[in-house]
């Protein structure tokens with residue numbers, strides 16, 4: 001099958017279903033993620049909790065860092081670019097990463113436009129807080145969506161809010177009479193053909209993962225219970241007391257989210273979770289980036 005077609009990009013994303021994608025900043029962390037059963041890793045300079053602490057401008061990771069991670073593992077390697085940074089995206093595509101995350105966790109490069117992702121052979125994942133935002137990203141060519149949550153906080157409340165919002169809107173569209181679709185599409189700023197596809201499928205046309213704030217196995221299970229296709233975790237693993245155990249437990253929790261007895265076992269002895277932050281006390285809300 002020809003590389004870079006819509007079918008291949010979307011199908012590749014579907015292979016991550018029911019899995020955990022872990023942010024990693026070194027080869028050593030990438031190996032921990034792979035051994036824990038992560039379906040992919042996301043190479044970046046710092047996990048979101050440290051990006052938050054450091055402040056300043058957060059950019060695509062250095063080439064040497066991404067290469068180090070690509071050489072360390074055999075699972076797919078994703079990497080982040082700044083919103084709208086078409087040059088960072090071309091660099092990552094040429095480098096041969098498996099997936100690009102056009103991410104609000106990095107400082108946006110363009111305050112109006114996202115990347116035209118149809119123009120690339122490499123698939124993209126993008127963040128969204130509601131159905132309109134998710135469908136705008138898909139219209140631009142995103143082959144995978146992740147709800148944004150509030151990355152780096154260890155606080156699951158925003159991830160829950162965004163997943164519930166997307167799921168509520170999908171249910172609304174499913175029950176909507178055909179004649180209301182055009183007006184609704186206009187209201188949420190989404191192409192009407194994609195709104196019609198959501199109505200037909202009863203879900204987004206691409207996989208939808210949860211991200212931002214997952215800090216315990218129960219948080220990961222919660223996102224699956226709410227209808228997520230899988231989970232991204234960064235700070236929740238590598239800012240916990242015992243990343244190896246936490247990583248394994250989160251992978252297990254995603255697989256067995258509907259089995260409370262198993263979740264008891266999985267949640268035992270994971271060590272201390274990362275410290276959490278209250279959303280109203282934050283200086284920066286990363287989720288507000290993207291349009």
Ligand SMILES: O=C(CO)[C@H](O)[C@H](O)COP(=O)(O)O
Nearest residue numbers: 151152211212213232234235
């Ligand atoms: O940025 C991401 C996806 O693009 C991260 O994978 C995710 O949001 C991590 O958040 P956290 O550090 O809160 O787990």
